[in-house]
Amino acid sequence: MLKDVTIGQYYPTNSFIHKLDPRTKIHFTFLYIIALFTIDNFYGYLAAFALLMGITLVSKIPVGYILRGIKGLVFIILITVLINLFMTPGTPKFEIWRLTITEEGLEIAAFMALRLIFLVTGTSIMTLTTSPIALTDGIEYSLRSIPGVKKYAHELAMMMTIALRFIPTLMEETDRIMKAQKARGADLESGNLVQRAKNLIPILVPLFVSAFRRADELAIAMEARCYRGGHDRTRLNELKYNKRDVYAYFVILGMMVAIFATRWL
Amino acid sequence: MEKMIEFKNVGYIYEKHEGAETVAIDGVSFSVRKGEFIGIIGHNGSGKSTLSKLINAILFPTSGDIWVAGINTKDHSRIWDIRQSAGMVFQNPDNQLVATMVEEEVAFGPENLGIDPKEIRKRVDEALKTVEMGEYKNKKPHQLSGGQKQRIAIAGILAMKPKCIILDEPTAMLDPAGRKEVIETIKRLNREENITILHITHYMDEVVDADRIIVMDEGKIAMEGTPREVLCQVEKLKDLRLDVPQITELAYSLQKEEIDFGCGVLTVEEMVDRLCQ
Numbered sequence: 001m002l003k004d005v006t007i008g009q010y011y012p013t014n015s016f017i018h019k020l021d022p023r024t025k026i027h028f029t030f031l032y033i034i035a036l037f038t039i040d041n042f043y044g045y046l047a048a049f050a051l052l053m054g055i056t057l058v059s060k061i062p063v064g065y066i067l068r069g070i071k072g073l074v075f076i077i078l079i080t081v082l083i084n085l086f087m088t089p090g091t092p093k094f095e096i097w098r099l100t101i102t103e104e105g106l107e108i109a110a111f112m113a114l115r116l117i118f119l120v121t122g123t124s125i126m127t128l129t130t131s132p133i134a135l136t137d138g139i140e141y142s143l144r145s146i147p148g149v150k151k152y153a154h155e156l157a158m159m160m161t162i163a164l165r166f167i168p169t170l171m172e173e174t175d176r177i178m179k180a181q182k183a184r185g186a187d188l189e190s191g192n193l194v195q196r197a198k199n200l201i202p203i204l205v206p207l208f209v210s211a212f213r214r215a216d217e218l219a220i221a222m223e224a225r226c227y228r229g230g231h232d233r234t235r236l237n238e239l240k241y242n243k244r245d246v247y248a249y250f251v252i253l254g255m256m257v258a259i260f261a262t263r264w265l
Numbered sequence: 266m267e268k269m270i271e272f273k274n275v276g277y278i279y280e281k282h283e284g285a286e287t288v289a290i291d292g293v294s295f296s297v298r299k300g301e302f303i304g305i306i307g308h309n310g311s312g313k314s315t316l317s318k319l320i321n322a323i324l325f326p327t328s329g330d331i332w333v334a335g336i337n338t339k340d341h342s343r344i345w346d347i348r349q350s351a352g353m354v355f356q357n358p359d360n361q362l363v364a365t366m367v368e369e370e371v372a373f374g375p376e377n378l379g380i381d382p383k384e385i386r387k388r389v390d391e392a393l394k395t396v397e398m399g400e401y402k403n404k405k406p407h408q409l410s411g412g413q414k415q416r417i418a419i420a421g422i423l424a425m426k427p428k429c430i431i432l433d434e435p436t437a438m439l440d441p442a443g444r445k446e447v448i449e450t451i452k453r454l455n456r457e458e459n460i461t462i463l464h465i466t467h468y469m470d471e472v473v474d475a476d477r478i479i480v481m482d483e484g485k486i487a488m489e490g491t492p493r494e495v496l497c498q499v500e501k502l503k504d505l506r507l508d509v510p511q512i513t514e515l516a517y518s519l520q521k522e523e524i525d526f527g528c529g530v531l532t533v534e535e536m537v538d539r540l541c542q
Contacts, residue, residue, distance in 0.1 A: 133365055165365045168407040214360045221361035224321050224353040225421065226345050226377040236372035236385045 011128040016244065017059040018129045022138025024245045028252050029126045035259045036118055044262040045114050051255045052121060059129050069124040070117055077116050084109040136160045141239050154230025162218070170211060177206050268332070269429050269461045270297040270320060270351070275329035277315055277484075289315040290326070291484040297463065299428070302455045304472025304492070305465040307481030308506045313465045316481065317433045320463070322347045334428055349378060352422030356434040358414035359406075367393075367409075367417055368402040374425040385424075392423040395458070396450055412443025416450055423454070429461035430454065436466065444471075469496070470510040473531040480505060497528035512536050 012018065017025075032051075039045060056063060070077075088105035095101075127135065140157035143149050181202050182188065188199050277290035289312045297303055307313040318324040319331055322338040331338045334350040352374075355361045364370040371392050375385045393399045396416040406414060415435050422430055432451060436444040448471055455462045464472060472478055478495045480488035482505050488495050496502070499517040502509055509517070516530035516539075530536050 133369065161365060162363060165363065165406065168405075169359050172407075214357075217355065217357060217360035218363070220318075220323055221353075221355055222363060222373075224323060224348055224355075225374045225425070226348050227373075228345070228377065232379040234376055234379050234382055234385065236369060236376060236382060236389065238382055 009128060010131050011061050011065065012131070013060040013129075015058060015060045015129070017055060017125075019242075019244065020129075020248055021239060021241050021245045022130050022134040023141055023239060024241070024248055025126050025130055026135075026138045026142050028248075028256075029123055031252075031256055032122050033119065035256050036115055036122070038260055038263065039115075040263055041265060043265045044259055045118070047255070047259045047262055048118055048122075051252075051259065052118065052125070054255075055125055059125065061125070061128055066121055066124060066128065069120055073116065073120055077113050080112045080116060081109045084112050132164045133161070136164070137235075137237070137239055151230075154233065158230075166211075166214070169214075170207070173210060174203065174207055177203050267299040268296050269299045269301070269334060270463070271332040272296065273330045273332075275319065275326045275331055277312075277319060277324060278327045289484050290319065292329070293484070293486055294329075295479060295486060295489065297429075297461060299461055300455070300459045301477065302452070302462045302475045303464065304475035304478045305463060305481060306467065306469060306472065306478060306507060307487075308467060310483075311481040312484040313481045314433055315484075317353065317431045317463070317465055320351055320431055321353045345378075349425050350428045352425055352427035352430045354415065354418050354422060354430065354432045354435050356437050358411055358418060358438065361418055362406045362414060365405060366402075367398070367404050367406065370406060370417055371402075371420045371424050374421055378425060388424040388426070389420075392420040395423055395454070396420045410443060411439045412446035415439065415443070415447045419447075419450060419454075423458075427460065429463065431463045431465070433465050434467070435464075436468065436471065444468075467507070469502075469508055469513075473510060480507070492531060493528075496531060499528075 032048075036048060039048065056066060085101055085105050086099045088102050088108050090102035090104035092100045093103050093106065130138065136157045139160070140153050143153035143156065178188065186199065186202055188196070188203075190196075191199065272293050272295050275290055275293045276288070279287040279289050281287060291312075293312075293316070305313050305316065315324065319326055319338070320333060322333075322344050325339060333347045336343050336347055336350075338344075338347055362370050363373050368389055371389045372385050375388055380388070389402075390399070393402055396419055398413065398416050398420060401409065401413065401417075406417065409417065418435075419430070430451070435451075436447050439447065451462055451464060452474070454460045464475065466472060473492050473496070475492055478488070478490065478492050479486055480495060480502070487505055488498065488501065496509060496513050499509055499513065510531065512533055512535075513530055516528070516536060520528065530539060
């Protein structure tokens with residue numbers, strides 16, 4: 001179940017894209033999302049497609065792997081398409097039973113579907129090419145440059161790091177609790193959806209209790225190691241922009257302008 | 266000799282809700298010299314964990330004073346100096362590792378101290394080498410065994426250049442192999458790096474070659490002395506619900522059978538020597 005989610009997974013290939021500074025990738029994903037929303041005709045999507053394909057090829061990640069990320073969103077895309085298809089007023093094209101599909105509806109539905117697909121694939125390329133550690137560093141450094149958010153940058157990044165650190169620990173714990181409850185006769189597999197959700201309670205309660213205990217112990221351990229927030233803190237690996245980031249900025253900025261320019265085609 | 270840690274008539278009272286109070290530490294005085302290896306023993310609830318938290322200024326004594334490296338722990342302005350000079354390793358290896366990578370984990374302490382990145386890099390490499398975990402620096406903590414995780418925790422403390430390390434039952438959650446790794450590491454640190462060690466445990470056999478043993482019971486020091494002096498009093502240890510090492514137990518039983526054995530046999534080698542006499 002969890003294996004199908006590609007967002008947030010890291011796919012190491014040591015490509016040019018992987019070696020870019022995480023900040024470069026974060027900034028571009030941000031710009032890319034904005035650019036996507038400015039697109040108002042199919043040429044725009046063509047340009048975005050070219051950009052995505054180019055990045056994918058350079059990143060050496062198999063296209064199929066990236067597309068798997070869409071699978072989890074099929075449902076959302078379908079709903080969006082259906083709603084737009086039937087709810088948009090305009091020139092009627094087909095009529096099925098009491099529903100009318102309009103020309104405008106067709107166009108908007110196609111646009112929405114494309115926009116969602118491009119959004120997901122684009123952002124998943126960022127997470128696939130950036131290790132979680134680099135990503136948190138990138139987010140911390142990027143937030144630092146925003147006034148107002150600056151003072152929370154370190155805390156937010158620390159929270160993300162700890163969350164990442166404890167994912168495998170808590171997974172193991174969940175597994176252990178499930179086995180323990182099964183050994184006591186808990187039934188986790190049968191019944192309808194509501195019944196199954198109810199059956200999860202004896203797993204979630206001990207999991208939360210233990211998570212809180214861990215959090216408490218971790219907090220003491222961190223303080224014992226002189227942790228006092230982001231103030232006056234240094235880093236083992238400071239982020240530094242390289243020459244390749246400068247090239248990347250030029251190339252991708254050019255392509256963003258191209259996407260934006262398709263509005264006048 | 267320079268005093269590393271000094272307790273003077275220290276008391277600590279836990280305040281529970283509705284005004285109920287529990288005395289965790291009661292009038293404890295002792296001192297630890299620089300470079301000493303001290304074993305602190307006691308059954309559950311004897312106050313030994315509270316003792317360790319008092320040294321690290323996580324808790325503050327309700328009466329009496331504690332000095333760590335000459336600094337009174339009540340001096341809030343120097344709390345970071347205290348925590349830097351007296352590092353702490355906890356029982357559960359999973360709940361004291363912060364970072365997603367071994368290298369970053371070891372760097373966590375020095376990063377908090379605001380040390381220059383180049384110096385941090387140097388310290389991290391040195392610390393990992395000292396605990397013999399150099400080749401694991403790019404691994405994730407959850408890929409390591411319990412013993413390895415504890416050694417990483419020790420490396421994380423070493424990178425802060427402490428004068429003293431307090432280990433609060435570091436082996437309680439480990440398998441025998443992991444226990445051995447950790448014990449050997451801390452003994453080596455004491456011997457080669459001259460770091461003062463306070464090893465809190467309930468395994469008596471882990472502290473038979475300590476310089477001194479302090480036995481805690483109900484918040485008080487019940488016994489204090491060299492391992493031989495303490496282990497000679499098998500009866501008293503049993504009253505305190507403590508297990509003596511198997512070999513000491515055997516020698517004690519033989520002694521009871523009126524075979525003149527002398528007391529305080531600590532290791533198998535000693536046993537062999539005495540039997541051959």
